[in-house]
Amino acid sequence: MKARLLGVLTISLGLYTPACQRVQRAPPTREALATVADPAEWGAIFAPQYASYAQPDLAVPRERLDEDPRLALLYAGSAYERSLKSTRDHAHALEDVKATARLTPSTKAMCLTCKSASYRGIVGAPPDDAEAEAEFSARLFSDVVAEADAPVACLDCHDPLAMDTERKLRVSRPAFLRATPGAVSAPQGALRSYVCGQCHSEYYARPVVLADGREGSIVEHPTARGARIEDIIAFYDAIAHSDFIHPVSGAPLLKLQHPQYELWSQGPHGASQVSCTHCHMPSTDAGHSHSVAAATAKIETTCGSCHKKRDAKTARADISAIQAGIDARLSSVADQLVEAHAQTGALRARRGDAAALDAQRVLRAAQARWDFIASENSRGFHAPAESTRILDDAARLLSELLLSLAHEGGSP
Numbered sequence: 500m501k502a503r504l505l506g507v508l509t510i511s512l513g514l515y516t517p518a519c520q521r522v523q524r525a526p527p528t529r530e531a532l533a534t535v536a537d538p539a540e541w542g543a544i545f546a547p548q549y550a551s552y553a554q555p556d557l558a559v560p561r562e563r564l565d566e567d568p569r570l571a572l573l574y575a576g577s578a579y580e581r582s583l584k585s586t587r588d589h590a591h592a593l594e595d596v597k598a599t600a601r602l603t604p605s606t607k608a609m610c611l612t613c614k615s616a617s618y619r620g621i622v623g624a625p626p627d628d629a630e631a632e633a634e635f636s637a638r639l640f641s642d643v644v645a646e647a648d649a650p651v652a653c654l655d656c657h658d659p660l661a662m663d664t665e666r667k668l669r670v671s672r673p674a675f676l677r678a679t680p681g682a683v684s685a686p687q688g689a690l691r692s693y694v695c696g697q698c699h700s701e702y703y704a705r706p707v708v709l710a711d712g713r714e715g716s717i718v719e720h721p722t723a724r725g726a727r728i729e730d731i732i733a734f735y736d737a738i739a740h741s742d743f744i745h746p747v748s749g750a751p752l753l754k755l756q757h758p759q760y761e762l763w764s765q766g767p768h769g770a771s772q773v774s775c776t777h778c779h780m781p782s783t784d785a786g787h788s789h790s791v792a793a794a795t796a797k798i799e800t801t802c803g804s805c806h807k808k809r810d811a812k813t814a815r816a817d818i819s820a821i822q823a824g825i826d827a828r829l830s831s832v833a834d835q836l837v838e839a840h841a842q843t844g845a846l847r848a849r850r851g852d853a854a855a856l857d858a859q860r861v862l863r864a865a866q867a868r869w870d871f872i873a874s875e876n877s878r879g880f881h882a883p884a885e886s887t888r889i890l891d892d893a894a895r896l897l898s899e900l901l902l903s904l905a906h907e908g909g910s911p
């Protein structure tokens with residue numbers, strides 16, 4: 500608690516001290532950084548890493564619902580029908596979550612978990628303190644976000660007291676530590692992907708009840724049976740979890756969210772221990788690049804370091820070819836899904852909910868497969884063969900469903 504107060508104090512000083520005095524202030528000690536979320540304070544000691552982290556990302560988030568009207572139809576009944584913006588770098592994470600139209604006055608604190616290095620300080624306890632995590636989760640987002648003063652930043656991935664050792668990388672999010680118990684003492688090579696996986700992976704809100712009866716929900720990863728989409732769906736089926744009910748078809752659907760860690764682990768690079776860091780934060784003369792924006796802009800220094808025959812031009816062409824194939828499959832499965840929701844809705848209207856149960860089950864299985872790849876955002880690059888397999892399975896499930904619905908006379 501004392502440490503937490505000290506942290507808050509340090510940050511407030513950082514915020515309110517006039518700039519001229521700030522320059523003259525002695526750099527903070529590494530001990531003090533253990534509770535400091537503000538990356539600028541870290542920059543006083545680790546200047547090159549802060550400089551690349553803070554280098555402006557000029558990307559402007561695009562509203563993907565406007566670009567593809569099918570998305571709002573497929574996510575109808577969930578918060579994603581209100582907004583689904585493209586992402587940008589870590590320094591914008593807090594600003595962007597505050598601005599999203601998915602928030603409501605009743606949004607729970609959980610949504611701050613992966614958006615702010617202030618998370619640990621607000622919880623005020625180590626990641627294995629389940630009671631503190633539950634206590635945090637019972638609060639409202641609007642309440643905790645007022646205490647957050649940093650986006651995704653240094654403290655999320657680093658232990659400031661171990662910066663000169665092999666143990667400088669650290670996983671700080673409780674859900675990932677529960678799902679991957681070895682992460683606490685993992686070698687640096689594994690941590691180069693674990694630190695990313697703690698946020699860039701599929702999760703769900705697990706309801707918890709506090710001793711005094713208040714309710715909260717904590718982040719949990721659904722990978723106890725494995726990380727393939729079939730394992731994840733089986734996990735959710737077993738606990739009867741769904742994220743939203745589709746208003747037209749009545750199907751109980753899953754909303755998959757940024758499963759980069761899972762898909763990467765099923766691709767050629769994950770299989771060969773080529774880490775997220777190798778491609779997204781490559782080593783440069785000024786240390787590791789700390790800007791995660793636009794992997795494709797770093798190709799000159801990444802792909803060719805291992806693939807001697809892949810210069811920037813070939814690498815770009817290879818990536819585009821993989822993505823074009825996956826984009827085409829994503830699009831045709833989206834068409835099938837839109838059609839299947841409409842026809843299942845027509846069947847419900849004609850013959851009642853009970854007659855639509857089988858169709859709703861298939862819709863759940865097919866849309867989860869599509870969403871696993873659609874929400875992953877590498878457009879198949881992280882695991883081309885697995886992405887193709889998953890989308891082909893979804894297409895087959897939907898073709899069979901549409902055929903049987905046509906036999907039922909489901910066509911409008």
Ligand code: HEC
Nearest residue numbers: 586587588591592595613655694695698775779791792793
């Ligand atoms: C504490 C949570 C957290 C951690 C840890 C984290 N990320 Fe992120 N990452 C985010 C969030 C949130 C965004 C979206 C930010 C936005 O759009 O405002 C993001 C965005 C990104 C993007 C998209 C950039 C763009 O231009 O659209 C990439 C790539 C990325 N992260 C890679 C990584 C890698 C690699 C690691 C590990 C070295 C990592 N992230 C660790 C939360 C995290």
Ligand code: HEC
Nearest residue numbers: 692695699759760763768773774775778794795876877880
């Ligand atoms: C072999 C290199 C490589 C590895 C390893 C790798 N990525 Fe990527 N990643 C890419 C490329 C290339 C893209 C596509 C970029 C594009 O479309 O512009 C991408 C896309 C992404 C995106 C979407 C970015 C956006 O602009 O929307 C995120 C997030 C991301 N990767 C995170 C990760 C995480 C987390 C890991 C590890 C679990 C990882 N990547 C491993 C190369 C890699």
Ligand code: HEC
Nearest residue numbers: 538541542545548549552651652653656691694776786787
């Ligand atoms: C998303 C996770 C992540 C965040 C956020 C992050 N780092 Fe790093 N940092 C890494 C990774 C990964 C490495 C490479 C470690 C390795 O492979 O040896 C690294 C390495 C470093 C190193 C060792 C020297 C080097 O460049 O390899 C320093 C110092 C450092 N980071 C400082 C910072 C500072 C300062 C911030 C905040 C401004 C920060 N980091 C934010 C992941 C992160």
Ligand code: HEC
Nearest residue numbers: 767768771773777778798801802803804805806814817818
């Ligand atoms: C740290 C080393 C490393 C980096 C960096 C790296 N790769 Fe790879 N890549 C591998 C390894 C190892 C394999 C798996 C063995 C194999 O099939 O050659 C692989 C496999 C592949 C494959 C499938 C097999 C093939 O050669 O067609 C493609 C495509 C690929 N990489 C493209 C890229 C691209 C594009 C980048 C940059 C964004 C990149 N890689 C970055 C090491 C790397």
